[in-house]
Amino acid sequence: MWRMARPRKPLLSRDRIVEAAGALVDAEGLEAVSTRRLAAALGVSGPSLYNHFRTKDEILEAVADAVSARVDLSMLEPGDGRDWRTALHDWAHSYRAALADHPHIVPVLARGPGRRPAGLRLADAVFGAMTRAGWPPAQATRIGALMRYFILGSAVASFAGGFVDDRGAYDPADYPHLGQAHLLADRQREIDESAFETGLRALLDGLCVQYEALGPH
C-alpha cells in the first residue's frame, strides 16, 4: 500500500494569477481588485494567493510588468536601421499604444520601474540605442527617463480621469480663457492625442538641437 499521491496538480500559479488579475483590472479597474474577488475568479479561496505572492501589491506590480513586456522594442535593437530620432518616435508610440490597451494599470506603472524586470529592460534598450547613436552615457540615461516622464504623464492624465463629462460642471466666468469650449469632455480625447503628438515632436526637435551641439559624428 503506497502512500497517497502528493498534490496532484497545483490549482494556482503565478502566471494564472497575473492573467486573472490583469483581466479583472481591465474589466473593472484597479479598485475592483481585492484578494477575495481575484481568488473567487480563480475558483479558489482568498488566502491561497499568498502561497504565490507575498502581497496584493506584488500581484499588481506583476500585472504592470506584463504590460511593459508588451511594448515593442525592435526599433531600439542594434540591428535596426532607424536613426535615433525615428527610433525614439516609434518607440514612444508603441509604448503609448500598450498603455492605452490597459488604461487602468497605468497609475501602477507610472510609479517608476521599481523591481519590475520588463520596465528595466525598457530603460536598458533606450540607453543602449542612444549610446550607440553617439549620445554620452549620462545623456542617454536622461533621455530614457524624460521620455518615460512624458509618455506616462500623458497616459495617466489621458486614461485615468481628465475633465468631467458634465457640461454644467464649469462656470465659464471662472475661467475666462478656457470657458468657451476647450475643456469639454468630448473634446478631451482629441486634445490628449494632439497634445501628445505636439509634445513628442517638441521633445525630439529639442533633443536634435542638443545632439547637434555634441559635435560631428
Add this chain to the structure above:
Amino acid sequence: MWRMARPRKPLLSRDRIVEAAGALVDAEGLEAVSTRRLAAALGVSGPSLYNHFRTKDEILEAVADAVSARVDLSMLEPGDGRDWRTALHDWAHSYRAALADHPHIVPVLARGPGRRPAGLRLADAVFGAMTRAGWPPAQATRIGALMRYFILGSAVASFAGGFVDDRGAYDPADYPHLGQAHLLADRQREIDESAFETGLRALLDGLCVQYEALGPH
C-alpha cells in the same frame, strides 16, 4: 428658562478637514489616510466627516487642489514682462517645487484636473499667456496639456517609487547597458533632477522651432 443654545460652534469645517488631511498625507502617505484616522486627528468621530464631504475621495481631491493653488502663476499674468518661453520655464519650476513639497498627493493630482478649481486655473493661466504671445488657441491648449504631462509624469516617477534602495536587487547580467551604475538608488535623485532639466529644455527648444514656423510677430 430659554431653550438650549443651538450648536454653539461647528467642530468641523471643510478647511479644517482639508488641512488635517493634507498634514496626514504629508506625514504618512496616501494610504495612511482613513476616515477614522483623519477624524481622530480632528478630535471627532468617523462619520462626522460626511457632513462636510460626500466621500473620502472628495477630501483627497480638495487636498490636491490646495497644492495646485500654491503654484506660482505670476509669470503667466498679463502684466508680467517675461517672454513666453521664460514664463513657461519658470512656471514649470514653480509647479515642480510645489509638487516636491507634497510628494504623496502627486498621484491624485496626476489623474487630471477633474473638477478641481485650482487645476483649472492653472490650465487657464497657461492658455491665456500663450495666446497673448501669439500662439493659436488650439496650440495654446496643447501646450498647457503637454507641459502638465511632463511635469506630473516626472513628479510621479521621481517622488513616488523609482528604483529600489537595495543594491543587490539587480543582476547586471540582465541589463547589459544599465548594469554598471545608472540605476542605483543614490544616483536616482540626480538623474531625476537632470532628466527634468534636460527634458524641459528640449520641450522649450522644440516649441520655439514650432513658434518660428508660425511666421513673424
Add this chain to the structure above:
DNA sequence: ACCTGAACACCGTTCAAGT
C-alpha cells in the same frame, strides 16, 4: 445643522489545520 454610536458589507493578511 452637526455630531454620535451602532451597524453593514467589505478589506489585506496571518495562521493552524488538513492533504
Add this chain to the structure above:
DNA sequence: ACCTGAACACCGTTCAAGT
C-alpha cells in the same frame, strides 16, 4: 507544497438617534 476556514484588525459609508 499548496489550499482551506476561521480569525484579526482594519476599512468606507449609512442611518437612526441625539442636541
